Amino acid sequence: MPRFLTLIRIDEKNAPAEGPSPELMERMGKLLEEITKAGVMLDTAGLTPTSDGSRVTWEGGQLSVTDGPFTESKEVIGGYSISQCKDKAEAIEWAKRFLSLHEDYWTITAEVRQITED
Amino acid sequence: MTSQPTPASQPTPSRPDRTAGAIETVFRMESPRIIAGVTRVVRDVGIAEELAQDALVAALEQWPRDGVPDNPGAWLMTTARHRAVDLVRRRENYARKLAEIGRTLPEAAAPPEEPADPDDIDDDLLRLVFTACHPVLSTEARTALTLRLLGGLTTAEIARAFLVPEPTVAQRIVRAKRTLATKNVAFEMPYGPDREARLGSVLDVIYLIFNEGYAATAGDDWLRPSLCEDALRLARVLTALMPKEPEVHGLTALLELQASRTAARTGPSGEPVLLRDQNRSRWNRMLIARGFAALGRAEATSGGAPGPYLLQAAIAACHAHAYSYEETDWSRIATLYGLLAARSPSPVVELNRAVAVSMAKGPAEALALVDALAGDPALRDYHLLPSVRGDLLARLGRAPEARAEFERAASLTRNERERELLLRRAAEQP
Numbered sequence: 001m002p003r004f005l006t007l008i009r010i011d012e013k014n015a016p017a018e019g020p021s022p023e024l025m026e027r028m029g030k031l032l033e034e035i036t037k038a039g040v041m042l043d044t045a046g047l048t049p050t051s052d053g054s055r056v057t058w059e060g061g062q063l064s065v066t067d068g069p070f071t072e073s074k075e076v077i078g079g080y081s082i083s084q085c086k087d088k089a090e091a092i093e094w095a096k097r098f099l100s101l102h103e104d105y106w107t108i109t110a111e112v113r114q115i116t117e118d
Numbered sequence: 119m120t121s122q123p124t125p126a127s128q129p130t131p132s133r134p135d136r137t138a139g140a141i142e143t144v145f146r147m148e149s150p151r152i153i154a155g156v157t158r159v160v161r162d163v164g165i166a167e168e169l170a171q172d173a174l175v176a177a178l179e180q181w182p183r184d185g186v187p188d189n190p191g192a193w194l195m196t197t198a199r200h201r202a203v204d205l206v207r208r209r210e211n212y213a214r215k216l217a218e219i220g221r222t223l224p225e226a227a228a229p230p231e232e233p234a235d236p237d238d239i240d241d242d243l244l245r246l247v248f249t250a251c252h253p254v255l256s257t258e259a260r261t262a263l264t265l266r267l268l269g270g271l272t273t274a275e276i277a278r279a280f281l282v283p284e285p286t287v288a289q290r291i292v293r294a295k296r297t298l299a300t301k302n303v304a305f306e307m308p309y310g311p312d313r314e315a316r317l318g319s320v321l322d323v324i325y326l327i328f329n330e331g332y333a334a335t336a337g338d339d340w341l342r343p344s345l346c347e348d349a350l351r352l353a354r355v356l357t358a359l360m361p362k363e364p365e366v367h368g369l370t371a372l373l374e375l376q377a378s379r380t381a382a383r384t385g386p387s388g389e390p391v392l393l394r395d396q397n398r399s400r401w402n403r404m405l406i407a408r409g410f411a412a413l414g415r416a417e418a419t420s421g422g423a424p425g426p427y428l429l430q431a432a433i434a435a436c437h438a439h440a441y442s443y444e445e446t447d448w449s450r451i452a453t454l455y456g457l458l459a460a461r462s463p464s465p466v467v468e469l470n471r472a473v474a475v476s477m478a479k480g481p482a483e484a485l486a487l488v489d490a491l492a493g494d495p496a497l498r499d500y501h502l503l504p505s506v507r508g509d510l511l512a513r514l515g516r517a518p519e520a521r522a523e524f525e526r527a528a529s530l531t532r533n534e535r536e537r538e539l540l541l542r543r544a545a546e547q548p
Contacts (some may be wrong), residue, residue: 001344001347001351034236036354036358037240037355037358037359038355039350039351039352039353039354039355039358040146042404042408043404053214058255082404084347084350084351086146086270087143089139089140089143090143090146090147093140093143093144093147096161100188117381
């Protein structure tokens, strides 16, 4: 059973300033309970805005550190989950369920990536 | 997706929105809950499974035509339950007609109220777990039925996992369902004095499935990770359904910790790598962290009376805490095996205690413990007894005896990979 890293990408500039509505939080809580009871969820969390973040880059033998916010990126990672599913189709189904909890004014992408197993 | 796709990544076209494959994925994800919910209505897991399949067929017909419902899982559940209620009503009508001519059928349960409450579904799922692991069934039937109904594996997948022909597994499952029906096994959670034994039976079934994947008893593979993962998922599900049960947390902790070593347990050509030789940087830290967390919950709920799975998880945690084999807290492990032997004595536990004692106090003291087991009929054909004895003799410099023990162990194991390893150890003796 492969493991998947699902990256939740949001457009920080156009995301609702007040964050998720209380109703959305409640729906997310219910789904999290469901996915945990399915024995699927290994780890999940939301991330603070990129204004709190930094990027450390190695290029041409030089290190550089750039503090956020990362305004040049249209979409940044706002959260992630690590799940263990029978296959990618199952991971995508859970991602669909997570996304469709959101109100229509959200633009949000879930990038489902399989974790390599050695 | 409403984000602007770059030319390199177009959205995958899907017309109709969900292909048959996606519908089957939803069904596979939901099927344990559907079967559980329907069994409560019809009181027969075989019939429940058929009704669940009927709901899948209905979805495959209707969704591509009418669009996908907002909550596909609930749609499948409601459809299957409606069919179940219809079936029960037909049975009741039939029973009434029979009664009119002076014959009787067993009372059918009253159809439940719609719609299903999520907590009710959890309870139904637990009832299904206890039914699939019921003591009226053989161990083989319990594992097959559990993987089929709760793990969502196909008969072919189960057959592959246990290296038996598919018709054999199919037969096992059919017979198991028939046994549950003919013995009138109630679809309920056990309460009262036999509850602990019944829960123990459930945990044993899951552990058995895990072990068959972790150290395959036969065949060419040392490891069949998919079985370990199926067992681990079942354990995680059970943990979420029974959060107050220390032994459930204990089993989950044990499996998380053992699974954390998977990548390090085989070498480049699939040969087994023993614990002492494993590259511990390849142990999965996330699974270790999950194992520790589950062990903490087990200890918090155990009220200071650790059960066998909690104790085994505590032993696994000692290994996980150590950065090398030598740094392992062997005396704590020996103590924990002592507690385990007192709680549920078995020659295999005693053998493991001997290994820990050999590390904590030296091979001579351990050899005395192993020799005391030599006459135990339960271990007569157990390859690990001569394997451990060979190891102790080798450490004591008694090479010819060690060689004989390794050769004997090699002749007893049914796993090809393990046989190779044991013969190599025999050949290494000076």
